[in-house]
Amino acid sequence: MQLDAKDVGFRYGNGEWLFRGVNFTINPGEIVGIVGPSGQGKTTFARILAGFENPIEGTVTLGGLPVKKKGYQPIQLVFQHPEKAINPRWKMQKSLREGWEPERALLEAFGIEQEWLTRWPNELSGGELQRFCVVRALGPETRFLIADEMTTMLDAITQAQIWHAVLEIAKKREMGVIVISHEAKLIERLCSRVVTLNKNE
Numbered sequence: 001m002q003l004d005a006k007d008v009g010f011r012y013g014n015g016e017w018l019f020r021g022v023n024f025t026i027n028p029g030e031i032v033g034i035v036g037p038s039g040q041g042k043t044t045f046a047r048i049l050a051g052f053e054n055p056i057e058g059t060v061t062l063g064g065l066p067v068k069k070k071g072y073q074p075i076q077l078v079f080q081h082p083e084k085a086i087n088p089r090w091k092m093q094k095s096l097r098e099g100w101e102p103e104r105a106l107l108e109a110f111g112i113e114q115e116w117l118t119r120w121p122n123e124l125s126g127g128e129l130q131r132f133c134v135v136r137a138l139g140p141e142t143r144f145l146i147a148d149e150m151t152t153m154l155d156a157i158t159q160a161q162i163w164h165a166v167l168e169i170a171k172k173r174e175m176g177v178i179v180i181s182h183e184a185k186l187i188e189r190l191c192s193r194v195v196t197l198n199k200n201e
């Protein structure tokens with residue numbers, strides 16, 4: 001099942017076009033990087049791919065069909081700030097099990113300790129919180145994961161642990177991963193292909 005963006009263009013309101021005519025395809029199991037200068041619209045493009053935002057021009061399809069907006073999303077987006085993605089009024093176990101029920105082995109692969117499950121989000125560090133956000137995004141129906149600066153604020157050891165676990169799952173399930181990052185070394189290490197987001201007006 002291919003994720004395919006064709007001739008996609010976007011601008012906010014009547015502002016300048018952020019990008020136009022963007023063509024991007026990713027196949028199951030592929031790990032692809034998206035790079036580009038700050039403010040070019042990488043996060044916006046990620047939101048369009050995940051179906052959070054409609055493109056002004058062009059189409060996004062998954063397996064030839066429009067990306068669905070309801071129910072569990074097969075294209076999951078994890079971004080840089082876990083504290084913005086987690087409901088502060090829910091204990092961690094509730095947030096974690098919102099979409100699916102991850103097994104214990106998966107939590108262990110991401111270094112999530114059982115004791116953290118009964119805590120509130122503000123009782124965890126950013127890195128601890130981000131592990132929950134990544135696991136939550138890895139339900140069995142996830143076909144593509146978009147990692148938008150997903151490990152940028154984490155230390156090198158946590159970053160390595162999270163990526164190791166994500167890549168294992170990607171391989172096992174043939175899940176595609178889109179890596180958006182300013183860290184050239186990370187992109188080089190993870191991705192088999194890198195695409196630059198151009199303005200292309």
Ligand SMILES: Nc1ncnc2c1ncn2[C@@H]1O[C@H](COP(=O)(O)OP(=O)(O)OP(=O)(O)O)[C@@H](O)[C@H]1O
Binds near residue numbers: 012018037038041043
């Ligand atoms: N909701 C919004 N309304 C208006 N403009 C916005 C909105 N969200 C983002 N922008 C603007 O759109 C441009 C692209 O933002 P975006 O976050 O997609 O870029 P980016 O390439 O991911 O940047 P960075 O690499 O710095 O994270 C920026 O100039 C930003 O200010």
